[in-house]
Amino acid sequence: MSVVTLMKRHRENTIDMTPLLDVVFILLFALIMNVTVAQAEDEAVITNQGAQIVALEQDKTSLEEEKTALEEAIIMNEEQVRNNEDKLDALSEALENLVNMDLQNLQDPETIASLEAMFEEGDLVDTWLRYQQVADKYLFVEIKITNDHGRTYLNGNYTGINIDQQDVIDREVRSDKVASLSSHILNWLDHRQGGYSFVFVTLVSEDEVTRAATNVLQDALNRLQLNFNKDYYMINKYIRYE
Numbered sequence: 001m002s003v004v005t006l007m008k009r010h011r012e013n014t015i016d017m018t019p020l021l022d023v024v025f026i027l028l029f030a031l032i033m034n035v036t037v038a039q040a041e042d043e044a045v046i047t048n049q050g051a052q053i054v055a056l057e058q059d060k061t062s063l064e065e066e067k068t069a070l071e072e073a074i075i076m077n078e079e080q081v082r083n084n085e086d087k088l089d090a091l092s093e094a095l096e097n098l099v100n101m102d103l104q105n106l107q108d109p110e111t112i113a114s115l116e117a118m119f120e121e122g123d124l125v126d127t128w129l130r131y132q133q134v135a136d137k138y139l140f141v142e143i144k145i146t147n148d149h150g151r152t153y154l155n156g157n158y159t160g161i162n163i164d165q166q167d168v169i170d171r172e173v174r175s176d177k178v179a180s181l182s183s184h185i186l187n188w189l190d191h192r193q194g195g196y197s198f199v200f201v202t203l204v205s206e207d208e209v210t211r212a213a214t215n216v217l218q219d220a221l222n223r224l225q226l227n228f229n230k231d232y233y234m235i236n237k238y239i240r241y242e
Contacts, residue, residue: 067198070138070198074138074200138198138199138200139189139192139198139199139200140200140202141154141155141185141189141199141200141201141202142154142155142156142201142202142203142204143181143185143201143202143203143204143217143221144203144204144205144206145163145204145205145206145209145213145214145217146206146209147206147207147208147209149162149164150162150163150164150167150209150213152181152217154184154185154188159181159184160184161177161180161181161184163177163213163216163217164213165210165213167213167216168210168212168213168216174216177216177220178216178219178220178223179220179223181216181217181220182220182221182223182224182227185220185221185224186224186227201221203217203218203221205217
């Protein structure tokens with residue numbers, strides 16, 4: 001058999017792989033394109049979520065700064081009120097003394113200087129205006145627990161919820177009381193007319209109420225705080241014992 005004949009038979013038995021390779025390359029290209037598009041979409045979603053997180057953090061920072069500024073304003077106003085109370089006491093005493101003075105004493109330079117110092121500044125008006133500005137932002141709430149079977153009051157109104165010693169001991173009952181108080185306060189806030197940015201809560205506990213019972217109120221306020229954070233509201237708590 002000749003070499004030419006063998007080569008001819010070899011060509012006849014060889015399978016042409018070119019069409020199959022074309023199909024493989026097309027499928028590989030399609031796979032690469034799908035992966036690239038999916039990756040680009042994922043990156044776009046991540047970028048968008050990152051931008052949203054940054055915006056939310058900026059909003060939170062802005063509100064925290066406003067909260068700090070308002071708290072500082074309250075402290076400053078409270079100090080001014082104390083100073084003005086001292087001035088009013090001094091003024092009251094001076095006026096009382098004037099009633100008992102002879103008209104001749106009104107010409108005394110020291111008396112005149114003292115009265116002028118009391119009236120020359122509009123401290124009382126200034127303090128009132130500052131408090132009005134703060135009051136527009138803050139809602140003042142008082143939640144109180146009394147010696148009378150642990151009755152609780154919201155701004156002087158009975159909530160219908162009592163916290164006695166048994167409620168403090170039983171974990172499940174205590175949890176129910178915390179949830180009930182938190183829901184009651186939140187419902188009251190939701191149905192209150194008028195806008196506000198912050199809530200200033202004064203927690204009042206009468207002298208015979210146990211600390212454990214008072215802690216139930218604090219836990220209710222902490223739970224309420226979580227609800228407020230979702231809407232960027234904040235709560236300041238101040239505890240007063242009577």
